[in-house]
Amino acid sequence: MSALDNGVQQEFDVVVVGAGFAGMYMQHRIQQRGLSVRLYEAGSGVGGTWYWNRYPGARVDIESVEYSYSFDEELQQEWSWSERYASQPELMKYCNHVADRFDLRKNMRFDTKVVSAHYDEKMRRWTIKTSKQDTVSAKYCVLATGFLSSGSVPDFNGLQDYQGNKYLTSKWPKEEVNFNGQRVAVIGTGSSAVQSIPIIAEQAKQLYVFQRTPSFSIPARNGPLDRDYEKRVKQNYRDWRKQQRDSRGGFISVNFQAMKPNPKSAIEVSVEERLEDYEMRWRSGGLCFYSSFADLFTNQEANDTLADFIREKTKARVNDPETAELLLPKDYPIMGKRLCADTNYFETYNRDNVTLVSIKDSPIEKLTMAGLQVRDHEYKVDSIIFATGFDAVTGAIKNIEICGRDGKNLQEHWEGAPRAYLGLMSSGFPNLFFLDGPCSNGALVSPMLLSEYQVEWVDKCIDDIGMAESASLEPSLVAEDEWMEHMNEVGKDSLLHLANSWYMGANIPGKPRALLSYLGGLETYRQQCQAGRENNYERFIKSI
Numbered sequence: 001m002s003a004l005d006n007g008v009q010q011e012f013d014v015v016v017v018g019a020g021f022a023g024m025y026m027q028h029r030i031q032q033r034g035l036s037v038r039l040y041e042a043g044s045g046v047g048g049t050w051y052w053n054r055y056p057g058a059r060v061d062i063e064s065v066e067y068s069y070s071f072d073e074e075l076q077q078e079w080s081w082s083e084r085y086a087s088q089p090e091l092m093k094y095c096n097h098v099a100d101r102f103d104l105r106k107n108m109r110f111d112t113k114v115v116s117a118h119y120d121e122k123m124r125r126w127t128i129k130t131s132k133q134d135t136v137s138a139k140y141c142v143l144a145t146g147f148l149s150s151g152s153v154p155d156f157n158g159l160q161d162y163q164g165n166k167y168l169t170s171k172w173p174k175e176e177v178n179f180n181g182q183r184v185a186v187i188g189t190g191s192s193a194v195q196s197i198p199i200i201a202e203q204a205k206q207l208y209v210f211q212r213t214p215s216f217s218i219p220a221r222n223g224p225l226d227r228d229y230e231k232r233v234k235q236n237y238r239d240w241r242k243q244q245r246d247s248r249g250g251f252i253s254v255n256f257q258a259m260k261p262n263p264k265s266a267i268e269v270s271v272e273e274r275l276e277d278y279e280m281r282w283r284s285g286g287l288c289f290y291s292s293f294a295d296l297f298t299n300q301e302a303n304d305t306l307a308d309f310i311r312e313k314t315k316a317r318v319n320d321p322e323t324a325e326l327l328l329p330k331d332y333p334i335m336g337k338r339l340c341a342d343t344n345y346f347e348t349y350n351r352d353n354v355t356l357v358s359i360k361d362s363p364i365e366k367l368t369m370a371g372l373q374v375r376d377h378e379y380k381v382d383s384i385i386f387a388t389g390f391d392a393v394t395g396a397i398k399n400i401e402i403c404g405r406d407g408k409n410l411q412e413h414w415e416g417a418p419r420a421y422l423g424l425m426s427s428g429f430p431n432l433f434f435l436d437g438p439c440s441n442g443a444l445v446s447p448m449l450l451s452e453y454q455v456e457w458v459d460k461c462i463d464d465i466g467m468a469e470s471a472s473l474e475p476s477l478v479a480e481d482e483w484m485e486h487m488n489e490v491g492k493d494s495l496l497h498l499a500n501s502w503y504m505g506a507n508i509p510g511k512p513r514a515l516l517s518y519l520g521g522l523e524t525y526r527q528q529c530q531a532g533r534e535n536n537y538e539r540f541i542k543s544i
């Protein structure tokens with residue numbers, strides 16, 4: 001349906017961009033308020049980044065009983081996950097169920113990208129244009145565009161010359177892809193590659209993995225969800241969700257001691273105590289090392305103890321010592337890049353049909369018509385899979401031309417580094433909100449809980465400020481400056497600075513290197529957001 005009905009431009013109270021977890025919940029809240037809302041989504045269905053990332057092996061790496069909505073008690077009681085970590089298809093079922101249950105589809109428009117959003121200062125409204133030539137206007141605009149949604153493919157020489165099949169993990173085709181009998185190349189060894197490689201290896205005749213930087217990866221220990229565990233979770237869901245919200249990372253898991261934060265220093269305890277903690281977490285699997293000793297993120301010596309422990313465990317998973325050596329990360333702190341959670345990733349290199357090609361010292365020279373050229377060797381392959389990551393945190397927002405007050409351009413405002421008060425709003429851009437955006441703590445906390453909290457914060461703002469013609473809200477420049485100072489102060493001693501990761505924007509050539517997320521933890525972040533609108537929004541320029 002066009003937004004121009006009988007030549008009249010449609011007007012909404014709120015436009016939401018993106019039908020991932022954050023956007024869907026935002027739309028639900030707005031609908032509940034009885035306001036008019038339109039949601040635009042580039043994909044043909046709901047699910048956000050999960051809609052696109054349907055590569056073999058894609059699954060969540062936070063336990064599903066935690067990586068799910070908490071806002072509706074009936075929903076969380078009725079929904080039942082089949083595995084500890086849900087696969088992409090199960091996550092899609094869940095998203096579709098939520099869209100139907102809360103009657104969201106009626107206000108969604110799929111296959112439609114928002115290309116620009118301009119603020120009309122006189123009308124105090126946003127004019128939003130889409131890839132379908134629709135133009136609509138809204139009092140409020142909420143960008144729920146996701147922090148890992150804008151896929152990135154490096155500009156390899158000869159990219160267009162290659163005549164075989166090309167696949168991006170971040171934009172996997174809907175049709176089933178089968179690599180049976182094929183020679184396949186995977187470029188990249190981050191989380192997406194770590195999940196997909198073991199499955200592709202089972203199909204391919206020959207698999208070459210092109211690795212620039214090895215990853216630290218922990219066995220996920222996925223399996224069917226234990227029904228007694230599920231029962232216990234559901235009996236205490238409300239209470240337990242509160243504990244999640246009050247925690248540092250937003251995930252606590254009642255199942256395992258392993259998620260309990262260890263407040264001690266890794267180097268001040270005895271070797272025995274340290275190893276006991278690490279072994280317990282290793283047995284539990286997944287990302288629980290994030291809540292191990294308190295100084296792992298800030299003290300190199302402490303961090304080395306864990307890195308050494310994981311390297312030893314990794315060596316034991318790979319039969320060939322030379323291959324094992326190549327697979328060990330050595331030049332950045334553990335957790336400096338996002339930890340991976342795997343199922344048989346390192347063991348896959350024990351297969352006869354899998355070859356690891358280290359390109360650390362000799363990058364891929366070019367793509368040829370038949371494959372990839374590295375050093376003096378051409379690897380001829382039928383398919384190349386680009387598991388090369390995302391223009392994270394800012395990429396999807398920057399793809400939209402956004403102009404605020406006085407024609408101020410968001411890209412220019414963010415030149416050097418993104419700036420947003422509480423990660424929620426930028427000065428000069430009234431009534432524009434970011435969910436899971438830069439300068440909030442999306443990178444190191446459970447994105448589900450963060451976005452639920454942010455949606456509720458934005459929803460309350462919209463209610464407080466209202467729909468009067470004069471209504472507008474934006475953070476003062478001073479508030480934004482002070483938040484940026486605070487964010488940089490909190491993050492300055494973090495070991496994240498020592499790795500070339502998406503956390504720092506360092507995975508994209510030419511992207512300014514800057515810490516993109518707030519490292520203060522979910523509990524502190526929530527307190528800051530509460531304080532941020534105290535005294536009748538004194539940190540903001542407000543008009544109602």
Ligand code: NAP
Pocket residue numbers: 059060061062148154169187188189190191192193195210211212213338359364387388389390500502507
């Ligand atoms: P990523 O972690 O950024 O990994 C990209 C990989 O591509 C890296 O190994 C990188 O090498 C390589 N690469 C990039 N440019 C290259 C080039 N020019 N030549 C050779 N190699 C190149 O991306 P990702 O694996 O898609 O994961 C991104 C994030 O998404 C994760 O950190 C995680 O937060 C999230 N994710 C989560 C799940 C889950 O929940 N289970 C699954 C997938 C992804 P360098 O390291 O040397 O740059």
